[in-house]
Amino acid sequence: MKDNIRIRSYGFTMLVLVVLLILMVGITATIGSASISTIDVYRVVASKIPVLGELVDSNSITPSQHSIIWSVRLPRLLLGVIVGAGLSISGASFQGLLKNPMADPYILGISSGAALGAAIAIILKLEAAFLGFSGISILAFVGALIAVTLVYNIGRIRSQVPVTTLLLAGVAVGQFLTAITSLLMVIYNRDMTKIIYWTLGSLAGKGWNPITTMSVPIIAAMVILLFFSRDINIMLTGEESAKSLGVNVERIKVYILLLGTFITSMAVSISGIIGFVGLIIPHIVRLIVGPDHRILLPASAVVGSIFMVFTDTIARTVISPMEIPVGIITAIFGGPFFIYLLRSKKKAL
Secondary structure: HHHHHHHHHHHHHHHHHHHHHHHHHHHHHHOOOOOOHHHHHHHHHHOOOOOOOHHHOOOOHHHHHHHHHHHHHHEEEEEEEHHHHHHHHHHHHHOOOOOOOOOOOOOHHHHHHHHHHHHHHHHHHOOOEEEEEHHHHHHHHOOOOOHHHHHHHHOEOEEEOOOOHHHHHHHHHHHHHHHHHHHHHHHHHHHHHHHHHHHHOOOOOOOOHHHHHHHHHHHHHHHHHHHHHHHHHHHHOOOHHHHHHOOOHHHHHHHHHHHHHHHHHHHHHHHOOOOOOOHHHHHHHHHOHHHHHHHHHHHHHHHHHHHHHHHHHHHHOOOOOOOOOOOHHHHHHHHHHHHHHHHHHHOOO
């Protein structure tokens, strides 16, 4: 009986969050120099849906408005949805795995590793695609994988991986990789502008191409990650207890780290480094829905999408016509929040 009530509650929570996300996308798509109504945004989207498009009257929408909505604003917003969801669900899984709300892809150095890989690809001009993935995306994943491997091995003490040493190793490796990226920027100053893009993060000027190529692997990895939510819940009771219940703890750790690394590297290869999203969102969602990762992971993904759409809207409008890289906006939110978490956890450290 209690399980049925809990499932209904989870379903209602997710429904509300998804509706909020749809409303957020519709509202923020109207914000800009061109005057466009929210209804027009939904009309344009509906007109692209088979069967439904025949029932929608979009004659009142001018070609320029249609182009602005479909070719400029919607791709950027949907890219923000994918990136925000990916970073947030990765952060939530890492926090559950490490039993610490201060863990996220940025703090663990994964984002820095992915950005370094992307910078190397830019310098080497590896633009050829392989299986639909660009050279930048492939090297971003390799860099992220190397980073997480270094962090895991440096933080490991015998067969144990203490949270404190893992976080400290993540910060150290992240700073080291960021320093290498900065050195490459100095040496290869012709590519400095492109590399700076990765270090600051931006969703501007991407179009539909990254969405069509990256959304499928990112969403697939997120879905697979959801299947480990029960294992994460069990591991929160303690590793020995989890082992007694049949959970292969070390194997699950590797799976979650690899999935989170893959999602983060794909997101970073599109948008560059956007820090603290995976730190802020899971912690806030945990306070609202509780620690059960069966709802925490999907809820974090949706709330992360809402947060990314919100911060990107601030980035492109607050000093219009100039644009602030969205990574700066998320850092403004995330920096003080991380200090708060650090102070609240300092006794444990």
